[in-house]
Amino acid sequence: MAKEKLICNVCGAEMNNHAEKIGYEARAGANWESDPDFGGLLEEIHTCPKCGGVEATLAIE
Amino acid sequence: MASTNPLFIPVVLGTPRRGRVSEHVARFIAEDLAARDSVQSEVIDIRDLPLPTDDAGEQAKDPGFSAAAMKADAFVIVAPEYNHGYPGLLKHALDTNLKEYIHKPVGICGVSAGPFGGTRVIENLLPVMRELGLVTIFWDINFSSVQNAFDEKGKLTEEAYVRRTDKFINELIWMAKVLKYGRENVEI
Numbered sequence: 001m002a003k004e005k006l007i008c009n010v011c012g013a014e015m016n017n018h019a020e021k022i023g024y025e026a027r028a029g030a031n032w033e034s035d036p037d038f039g040g041l042l043e044e045i046h047t048c049p050k051c052g053g054v055e056a057t058l059a060i061e
Numbered sequence: 062m063a064s065t066n067p068l069f070i071p072v073v074l075g076t077p078r079r080g081r082v083s084e085h086v087a088r089f090i091a092e093d094l095a096a097r098d099s100v101q102s103e104v105i106d107i108r109d110l111p112l113p114t115d116d117a118g119e120q121a122k123d124p125g126f127s128a129a130a131m132k133a134d135a136f137v138i139v140a141p142e143y144n145h146g147y148p149g150l151l152k153h154a155l156d157t158n159l160k161e162y163i164h165k166p167v168g169i170c171g172v173s174a175g176p177f178g179g180t181r182v183i184e185n186l187l188p189v190m191r192e193l194g195l196v197t198i199f200w201d202i203n204f205s206s207v208q209n210a211f212d213e214k215g216k217l218t219e220e221a222y223v224r225r226t227d228k229f230i231n232e233l234i235w236m237a238k239v240l241k242y243g244r245e246n247v248e249i
């Protein structure tokens with residue numbers, strides 16, 4: 001089943017999810033749960049084809 | 062499908078030092094970019110970015126730099142070589158963005174006062190570019206003996222750089238168009 005498209009918070013167009021990236025943070029007191037398989041936060045990167053806006057969201061699989 | 066919007070390709074001037082000849086390089090590249098059809102450019106001078114040095118990433122982000130990076134379709138980084146490495150402030154500035162870079166191409170201009178034209182700084186930047194999600198092109202420009210390549214007003218005096226820059230920018234624009242299409246239309 002196709003994933004729901006993220007909506008651009010600038011122009012309202014449907015964004016394209018074109019990348020996934022692992023993020024790490026070693027900040028004292030940071031409260032985040034790493035993905036057990038990747039050892040970091042798995043993020044999705046979305047680009048808006050209308051206005052060029054970019055959003056990063058936590059990956060939902 | 063060709064996009065009708067002009068490409069925006071900023072040039073990051075990667076050193077804040079006084080007397081930097083890299084500024085001539087950055088302005089020369091930005092002028093060449095801006096003279097092309099459907100390309101806009103500007104110099105992003107890391108000296109002008111009000112970045113705190115006691116924090117990093119999102120916490121140190123400059124909204125203006127972030128907005129320019131988000132709008133960008135490609136980047137040129139002008140990096141002088143300092144003791145075989147890249148300027149620390151350049152790395153600090155680049156690290157304040159991440160999502161803004163992903164799947165965008167980058168070309169690197171190495172700058173040095175010696176004969177190797179920043180070869181080592183380019184090599185040192187490549188793994189950093191990759192981790193930032195940028196896509197490196199296979200053309201570089203090596204500005205060796207840079208103090209002799211421009212006059213005191215910043216006018217290019219070594220004509221060989223004209224053709225070298227042309228090849229470099231042609232490749233960067235091609236990559237910018239292809240990756241822009243991919244970011245906007247090709248789902249992972």
